[in-house]
Amino acid sequence: MSRRGAGGTVVVMIDARELTKRYGGRTAVRELTFTVRPGRVTGFLGPNGSGKSTTLRMILGLHAPTSGSVTVGGRPFAERSRGLRHVGALLDAGDAHGGLTARRHLAVLARGNRLPPARVDAVLEEVGLADAAGRRIGGFSLGMRQRLGIAGALLGDPPVLLFDEPLNGLDPEGVRWVRGLFRRLAAEGRTVFVSSHLMTEMQYTADELVVIGRGRLIAAESLSAFAGRAGSPQVLVGTSDPAALAGPLLAAGAVVVEEAGRLTVSGLPAARVGELALRHRVPLHELTTRTASLEEAFMELTAGSVEYPAGDLR
């Protein structure tokens, strides 16, 4: 599935069908079916060890699926020569040779993929490493390595970009920069697929989500649809007389939990809670609506699929 977009960019999707990978007796990825579309940033979210890197490696043809398939633009990626023109990827920021300078590392990549040498300085500039171009990678911070890895992904100006945990090691300014870069790449009509094990990272980065747990698909939907799973809001009520308010709230059909002199009310909006308090002359010193965070929705959905939950010493 590949066509020319409005701006002349090649529009390419990633399509996984029943994608499965077993390592010996262990199933790392299990019958994953999802599509990653152009023009938006898609977050690939799952707890540690859930199979994200394995999936990304299969997309790139670095690992062969045990069964099922994954295509980029309708074909397995491994069939394409000059790969960096089709898909750019940051898999492991540590895999560049420490003895090389940043410029040399990218020049080697460019030559191997028959890309114009001028791309090297263009991408170094783009990722903010122009001043460090002549320095050895061995002396780079993790954040600089991430930037270099992103430069390598951008080198071939590809329509599809894969990033495995790209925010690791970046300072807040770096995180903001990466988010802006992903937005721009998506706005240009590219397919941008970004893995993370942290919902909080994806919340401000992704438009769409593919969520997995223990190699299985948990959700593939927009961020807003995913947020809708976070459940109905609760109202937190602070009052000097919780007992006097609890009765009317229960009578109005709310579910009420009292803890440390505070009421947590489900099933009624804050305005209605306020009205009842006024009518029954109960003084309030707090009335807050609390929507479950995306993080909570993520934790809840993946609760059964965390490989090594805290406290589990297997």
Ligand SMILES: Nc1ncnc2c1ncn2[C@@H]1O[C@H](COP(=O)(O)OP(=O)(O)OP(=O)(O)O)[C@@H](O)[C@H]1O
């Ligand atoms: N080459 C391999 N040989 C055997 N098992 C592997 C191999 N690569 C991955 N695994 C196993 O497959 C499972 C999925 O690993 P993977 O690295 O894909 O997960 P991940 O979601 O990327 O995790 P993380 O966020 O920790 O990087 C894990 O249980 C891992 O131990």
